[in-house]
Structure formats: C-alpha cells, structure tokens
Amino acid sequence: MLSDEELLRYSRQILLQQIDIDGQLRLKNSRVLIVGVGGLGSPVALYLAAAGVGELHLADFDTVDMTNLQRQVLHDTVSVGQSKVDSASARLLAINPNIRLQCHRQALDSDSLADAVAAVDLVLDCSDNFSTREAVNAACVAAKVPLVSGAAIRLEGQISVFDPRRAESPCYHCIYGHGSDAELTCSEAGVIGPLVGMVGSLQALEALKLLAGFGEPLIGRLLLVDALTSRFRELRLKRDSGCEVCGARHGE
Numbered sequence: 001m002l003s004d005e006e007l008l009r010y011s012r013q014i015l016l017q018q019i020d021i022d023g024q025l026r027l028k029n030s031r032v033l034i035v036g037v038g039g040l041g042s043p044v045a046l047y048l049a050a051a052g053v054g055e056l057h058l059a060d061f062d063t064v065d066m067t068n069l070q071r072q073v074l075h076d077t078v079s080v081g082q083s084k085v086d087s088a089s090a091r092l093l094a095i096n097p098n099i100r101l102q103c104h105r106q107a108l109d110s111d112s113l114a115d116a117v118a119a120v121d122l123v124l125d126c127s128d129n130f131s132t133r134e135a136v137n138a139a140c141v142a143a144k145v146p147l148v149s150g151a152a153i154r155l156e157g158q159i160s161v162f163d164p165r166r167a168e169s170p171c172y173h174c175i176y177g178h179g180s181d182a183e184l185t186c187s188e189a190g191v192i193g194p195l196v197g198m199v200g201s202l203q204a205l206e207a208l209k210l211l212a213g214f215g216e217p218l219i220g221r222l223l224l225v226d227a228l229t230s231r232f233r234e235l236r237l238k239r240d241s242g243c244e245v246c247g248a249r250h251g252e
Helices: 004-009 020-027 041-051 065-069 084-095 110-118 130-143 172-176 193-213
Strands: 029-036 053-061 102-103 122-125 148-151 154-162 221-226 230-236
Touching: 004 020, 004 065, 020 193, 029 041, 041 053, 041 084, 041 193, 084 102, 110 130, 122 130, 130 148, 130 172, 148 193, 154 193, 193 221
Parallel strands: 029 053, 029 122, 053 102, 122 148
Antiparallel strands: 148 154, 154 221, 221 230
C-alpha cells in the first residue's frame, strides 16, 4: 500500500495512466543495482530515488575527487575525499527518506557481483570501463536480470537495454565482443557534463519503464547521442546465436 505521504509525493507521476497506483506500487516493491555512482550513476540514482523505487543497491569503490564535480552532480565539494557510496547515500536519503539503500563500497569480484545481481530486479551499468561492463553483463545473463547499459565520452553517448528474459534480446557481448582494455576513459579523453546527464536520465527512464511495466524499452535498439550536433540516431541490434555469453542461455 501507499501511504498518504507517498500518494502526495508521487502524485504527478501517478496521474500518468501508464503508471497510476499499480505502477507506483511496482516501483515501491522494486530492487535495483546501480553499478557506479559517478557521472551516469548520479542522474540514475537521483531520479530513481525521487520516483520512489523502493530499494537501491549502490556499488562503487571510489572516492569523490575534485575533478568529478564537473559532471557527477550527486556529489558536492564537501564530499571530496569521501566514499562515493556514502556521499550518494546521504544525498538520496535527503531527497527521499522512504527508500532503502544497500551499499557496496568494495570492488565486486565475480562471486560478490553474482550475488549482488541475483538480489535485485534490474541492473543499471553506469561504470566507465569495458571489463566491468562485460562482467556485469555476464552476471545479468546468468541470473536472467535485465540490464540498462549506458556510456558517454567526449561528446558522444549511447544507451541500450539487454533483457535475458526475452529470447530475441541480444546481450552486451553480442554487440561489443571482447572490446578493448585499452579504451579511453573520461580522465584521458574528456567529457561534457550535460551529456552524461542526458544518458543517465535516459537510463533512469528505461529503468522506470521496465519496473513499472509501461512503454517500449530499448531492447534490440542502440540509441546514439551526438552532443556536438544535438542529434539522436538509433541502430537495430540482433542477438548473436553464437555468443559465448548468452548463446548457451538458449542451448545454442
């Protein structure tokens, strides 16, 4: 049930026929893992907390650095040197004290990542490196937990949804293969702050659609964001039947 305070707090989204009371209850009863509470994780965590997602699991082993503040709007100057998870927790509870938080302050190894993914209904990958994205994807495929994946660097961003519960859905590995451990990071290539805000906000929107059960998620589609020209482009994605990560899911 929703309390009178919750009915008032979420009244503007409850007015949407696509959400209504039933959708809000689904959000309240949902558990979500956010991997990385930096540039992408900031808008993701802020919007999911504000929307009333009942339980957020925050995973980040890093501390707040002064260079983060240009884009990681979940943190502030006073948070510099503090654990990002602790800084995020304080801000999120200030926004919505009704939510529950689970904190992972240490790097997740294969076993702890598998446990963390199995404990939730949805995962949002807001990390900044390929090896983490691959590990999160593999854990989601194994646990059959949907994954909302986002990335941003320089003036380019992208977002997609991978849902191992659907036979037609590709996984992250289907699209990117083994990638490259030598890929550039934001600390090397740079990134504009509002871009990560856009991509993270879109990730939060996709998460709410999946959790509340409305709209058309970005499954089998990759949305590309060009911040330089303010253009969006969409690519259709197909599952790789020979994928070494998700192919075995269907006995292939």
